[in-house]
Amino acid sequence: MTDLRVPLAVDREGRLHSPANADKSREYFCPACQASVILKQGQVRIAHFAHKASEICTQETIVHQTAKLLVQKSVSEWKEGRSTAPVLQRKCQICGSIVSQPLPNKVEKAVMEYRLANGLIADIALLAGEELLAIVEIKVTHAVDNIKADRLAVPFIELDGQELIENPAVWKPLTDRFKPVTCKDCKSIYLKFQRKVREVAKSNGIDLPTNYYRYGLCRCWKCKREIIVFAWPKDGLHNNSAPKILPRPKNIQYRFSKTVGAKYWVNTCPFCQSIQGDFFLYCEPDGPFFCISNEEDTTTSFESDLIRIAVHAKQIGLL
Ligand SMILES: [Zn+2]
Ligand SMILES: [Zn+2]
Ligand SMILES: [Zn+2]
Structure with missing residues (x-):
């Protein structure tokens, strides 16, 4: 049997050491067994540490345990002012570009093997006092299975154990269920969109909603003026159940569509009153809502949808 490789060993006090700066005269131990x-x-x-093959230890548990210790160590060294905050390398929710985000200051400590309310044990919990802020899971060979992931009601990320050992200061999530992040470029497009939308809404005599009704820009197919149109959570196109939240923007009306051959809740032009059909708005590539599915209604999904609509508006030349 071959020896087990131990990338980092612990001393009697439980501190991690790399083989490069280990002291030959001291004793070191496997962090797992x-x-x-x-x-x-x-x-x-x-240089490396190793111990003899053993029934109670495997290469996987060594990597797993070492990575957990490194997460805990990088958080505690940061909190003690001995290093900078670990940096998360996340993906922009809209365009997928990399966004570097230091761990937020409200994180006070990292606790290993933290028991959750549902009885599951998280690899690492990030806490503010006693409050659970987020969970970090370490992947060695098996990904966090979806059942476990769905039962984790708190934000979590999954990190690769081997990558953490190579660089514990930069965390690159394999799975990222933290609050979505938006890159600088997408944010600036969104700000531009907001300015334009406010202008158009004013000219339309429409008040912009702050939840539920996602807004977009389009040109009325008939009078060619710039108008605001709305999307709201609903099942499918040409929906005849009324939008739930009141007050409804005044240009959302229950109207008969000749194209569809039925009445449904539809966007209309505030200038010429013509129907702006769902098919164009959602299904045509240059329709303002082509880019969203707006299935759920939460503060986060509302904002994500608006940013997505903004970036799409720029792509189709409306900004
Ligand atoms: Zn071991
Ligand atoms: Zn982006
Ligand atoms: Zn019109």
């Missing part, structure tokens, strides 16, 4: 490890330094191979 506590077995004594040997420091191997050769001319050919780079």
Whole structure:
């Protein structure tokens, strides 16, 4: 049986050491099984720790345990002012570009093997006092399965164990269920969109809603004026159940559509009153809502949808 490789070993006080700056005269242990490890330094191979194959330890548990300790260590060193905050490398929710985000200051500590209210044990919990802010799971060979993920009612990320060992200061989530992040470019498009929308809404005599009704820009197919149109959570196109939240923007009306051959809740032009059909708004690539599915109604989904609508508006030349 081959020896187990131990990337980082712990001393008697539980502190992690890399083989590069280990002291040959001291004793070191495996972070997973506590077995004594040997420091191997050769001319050919780079220095590393190892211990004999064992029934209670595997290469996977070593990586898993080491990564957990490193997460905890990088948080505590940051909190003690000995290093900068670990940086999350996340993806913009809209365009997918990388956004670097330091862990927020409200994180006070990282606790390993944290028992959740539902009885599951999280690899690491990020806490503010006793309040659970987020969970960090370490993947070695198995991803967090979806059942477990769905039962984790708190924000969580999953990190690759091996990557953490290589660089514990930068966290690159394999799975990211933190609050969605938006890159600088998408944010600036969104601000531009907001300015334009406010202008058009004013000319339309329409008040902009702050929830439920997502707004977009389009040109009325008939009078060619710039108008505000709305999308709201509903099942499918040409829906004849009334939008739930009142007051309804005045240009959303229950009207008979000749194209559809039925009455439905529809956007109309505030200038010429013509119907702006759902098919164009949602299904045509240059329709303002082509980019969203607006199935759920939460503060986060409302904002995400608006940013998506803004970036799409720019792509189709409306900004
Ligand atoms: Zn071990
Ligand atoms: Zn972006
Ligand atoms: Zn019109």
